[in-house]
Amino acid sequence: MAKKFMKGNDSIIVGALSAGCRAYYGYPITPASEIAHAAALHFPALGGTFIQAESEVAAINMCYGTAGMGIRVMTASSSPGVSLKQEGLSYAAGAELPLVIVNINRGGPGLGNIAPEQSDYFQATKGGGHGSYRLIVLAPNSAQEMCDLTMLAFDLADRYRNPAMVLADGFIGQMMEAVDVPQAKPVPYDHSSWCVRGDEATRRNVVSSIVLDPHHLEAHNLKLRDKYAACARDEVRCEEYRTEDADLIVVAYGIVSRIVYSTVDEARERGLKVGLLRPITLWPFPSARLAELAVGRAKAFLSVELNTGQMVEDVRLAVFGKRPVHFYGRCGGVVPGGDEIVAEYARLLKGGGHESH
Amino acid sequence: MAVTLQQLTKHDDLLAGGHRACAGCTGANILRQVLLTAGRDTVLGCATGCMEVITTIYPYTAWRIPFIHSAFENSAATVSGAETAFRALKKRGELPVARERINFIAMGGDGGTYDIGLQSLSGAMERGHNMVYICYDNEAYMNTGIQRSSATPFGAHTSTAPAGKVRQGKEQHRKDLTRIMVAHNIPYAAQTTPFHWRDLAAKVQKALDTPGPAFINVLMPCTVGWHFEMALGMEMARIAVETNFWPLFEVENGQYKLNHKPKQRTPIVEWLKAQGRFKHLFKPGNEAIIEELQRRVDADWEKLLREAGEPAATPA
Numbered sequence: 001m002a003k004k005f006m007k008g009n010d011s012i013i014v015g016a017l018s019a020g021c022r023a024y025y026g027y028p029i030t031p032a033s034e035i036a037h038a039a040a041l042h043f044p045a046l047g048g049t050f051i052q053a054e055s056e057v058a059a060i061n062m063c064y065g066t067a068g069m070g071i072r073v074m075t076a077s078s079s080p081g082v083s084l085k086q087e088g089l090s091y092a093a094g095a096e097l098p099l100v101i102v103n104i105n106r107g108g109p110g111l112g113n114i115a116p117e118q119s120d121y122f123q124a125t126k127g128g129g130h131g132s133y134r135l136i137v138l139a140p141n142s143a144q145e146m147c148d149l150t151m152l153a154f155d156l157a158d159r160y161r162n163p164a165m166v167l168a169d170g171f172i173g174q175m176m177e178a179v180d181v182p183q184a185k186p187v188p189y190d191h192s193s194w195c196v197r198g199d200e201a202t203r204r205n206v207v208s209s210i211v212l213d214p215h216h217l218e219a220h221n222l223k224l225r226d227k228y229a230a231c232a233r234d235e236v237r238c239e240e241y242r243t244e245d246a247d248l249i250v251v252a253y254g255i256v257s258r259i260v261y262s263t264v265d266e267a268r269e270r271g272l273k274v275g276l277l278r279p280i281t282l283w284p285f286p287s288a289r290l291a292e293l294a295v296g297r298a299k300a301f302l303s304v305e306l307n308t309g310q311m312v313e314d315v316r317l318a319v320f321g322k323r324p325v326h327f328y329g330r331c332g333g334v335v336p337g338g339d340e341i342v343a344e345y346a347r348l349l350k351g352g353g354h355e356s357h
Numbered sequence: 358m359a360v361t362l363q364q365l366t367k368h369d370d371l372l373a374g375g376h377r378a379c380a381g382c383t384g385a386n387i388l389r390q391v392l393l394t395a396g397r398d399t400v401l402g403c404a405t406g407c408m409e410v411i412t413t414i415y416p417y418t419a420w421r422i423p424f425i426h427s428a429f430e431n432s433a434a435t436v437s438g439a440e441t442a443f444r445a446l447k448k449r450g451e452l453p454v455a456r457e458r459i460n461f462i463a464m465g466g467d468g469g470t471y472d473i474g475l476q477s478l479s480g481a482m483e484r485g486h487n488m489v490y491i492c493y494d495n496e497a498y499m500n501t502g503i504q505r506s507s508a509t510p511f512g513a514h515t516s517t518a519p520a521g522k523v524r525q526g527k528e529q530h531r532k533d534l535t536r537i538m539v540a541h542n543i544p545y546a547a548q549t550t551p552f553h554w555r556d557l558a559a560k561v562q563k564a565l566d567t568p569g570p571a572f573i574n575v576l577m578p579c580t581v582g583w584h585f586e587m588a589l590g591m592e593m594a595r596i597a598v599e600t601n602f603w604p605l606f607e608v609e610n611g612q613y614k615l616n617h618k619p620k621q622r623t624p625i626v627e628w629l630k631a632q633g634r635f636k637h638l639f640k641p642g643n644e645a646i647i648e649e650l651q652r653r654v655d656a657d658w659e660k661l662l663r664e665a666g667e668p669a670a671t672p673a
Binding site for chain 2: 080
């Protein structure tokens with residue numbers, strides 16, 4: 001493996017190229033533009049395609065078209081841009097098209113700012129667009145994972161014929177770290193049973209999400225439901241650190257999980273038995289593992305996020321009232337320091353904090 | 358309707374200092390010139406972009422008039438809403454202050470106008486709102502890191518149409534937005550630059566005085582994205598006009614009028630050579646790109662002369 005020092009945003013493109021993706025459609029938005037810049041530099045040079053669309057809506061629908069050809073394709077944007085893409089994502093999920101979208105989450109709502117937030121959790125995991133569909137949502141916490149999870153996103157998108165999102169933030173996108181450039185060859189998928197390429201094999205295929213008959217549409221939705229159930233059963237990924245004997249289990253993803261990770265040992269030196277559970281897939285969410293931990297020795301849970309409380313709702317659903325679930329969040333681009341998080345552990349473990357933080 | 362500098366200096370300066378424009382930005386000049394003409398009884402909406410970011414970083418504002426920020430693609434739609442509300446209130450006699458006229462101005466950069474905002478601009482023009490849309494065209498997405506737009510000239514280097522081994526900058530010509538607006542059969546459409554302040558002021562005045570929709574496209578040289586010496590912004594605007602790359606013209610009710618005819622044709626090279634974004638065009642092997650740019654400028658100029666009823670530049 002060759003190690004290279006690079007930005008998280010550039011690492012996305014390394015992962016995409018390693019996954020065999022050669023089609024990128026983008027639109028400028030800070031702090032995701034570097035992904036497009038890297039794609040503009042490298043995709044054409046490797047025989048691929050980079051097109052800057054005239055809008056976010058056009059970019060996602062160009063992805064829809066290329067995905068309809070059964071070809072690996074991606075786009076990347078940041079929060080307001082991803083809002084504009086929601087219709088396209090719903091259509092892609094409805095027509096069962098595999099594509100990858102990266103969201104470098106910035107401060108919202110509205111124009112907000114260009115600093116890191118995790119405020120698009122709801123949008124990413126609860127639909128965002130219309131209809132009963134799911135996005136597969138992967139949450140990297142390092143430049144390395146920006147590459148690795150982008151590769152995984154292509155794989156899961158193809159396997160489940162569904163859009164997959166890499167949900168990062170302005171912090172991880174800008175952060176420079178050593179990245180092992182993967183050497184593995186991408187696994188090819190045969191999409192000839194559904195894609196439209198104009199050749200003999202695909203001549204009778206139709207890419208569409210219109211199902212007018214209510215019973216037919218219900219059947220289509222139930223088929224999607226079963227697909228999502230299989231995905232939820234098989235694709236949950238999370239990572240734990242010192243949860244086995246923890247009194248307080250902290251749930252954090254993305255950049256915040258890096259900060260929390262660094263506080264666990266420090267907290268334990270101060271006699272605070274803390275552990276970390278880091279969801280790597282935000283959908284499917286590691287609910288089953290949290291439910292197990294909720295009947296174990298842990299006394300309480302704490303969700304730490306860069307928003308005013310979003311993932312905490314999924315933690316509460318998983319814990320299901322068996323233990324108190326607390327929340328600590330900063331937003332607007334303010335990233336908490338380790339000290340303030342440890343102070344929160346101390347408050348909860350020694351002072352018995354209120355759930356309605 | 359000649360405007361004099363003396364007159365303009367007596368008007369209120371409605372853009373406060375302390376805004377965050379880059380050193381050498383010509384955009385702030387455009388805003389100031391527009392506001393000197395429009396005056397206080399104006400509501401201005403601006404899409405996300407350079408001019409919005411430099412003027413309205415919370416908790417500050419440089420606008421001494423009411424200002425509405427909109428999403429990137431929606432400046433024309435937002436101001437359509439404001440203008441419609443004004444008309445409705447006026448009709449009902451429910452305006453808090455009885456005003457005969459309020460100016461409604463929508464603004465956007467080339468990204469927010471030529472590209473993502475074209476739909477809402479087209480809708481507003483077609484519906485016929487009494488508003489003026491002003492595009493500040495710096496020929497790329499400068500606020501997000503110099504990505505190409507459909508206003509970027511052929512051959513220009515940008516971060517998403519880079520010049521390198523495989524490509525030599527943007528491979529498409531720019532979209533002719535002013536003519537697209539003319540094709541909406543609106544009563545007034547024009548092109549100008551901040552160097553030609555008298556022309557700009559007269560056009561803004563005419564656009565505001567015209568009942569119904571009007572469109573003004575203002576070239577905005579950008580030191581950061583075009584890579585020229587900071588002090589040369591106005592010079593870049595001047596040469597763009599002298600080379601016929603950006604002719605000053607206006608179209609009133611379908612009638613084209615040329616507002617400035619250069620005494621002699623300045624080759625496009627004179628404009629290109631001062632800008633870093635065209636640097637690669639001067640490498641051996643890229644002569645054809647400059648020739649293509651010149652060919653297009655000449656063809657567009659001939660077309661404009663015909664439309665404006667002027668004698669042809671070169672005998673047919």
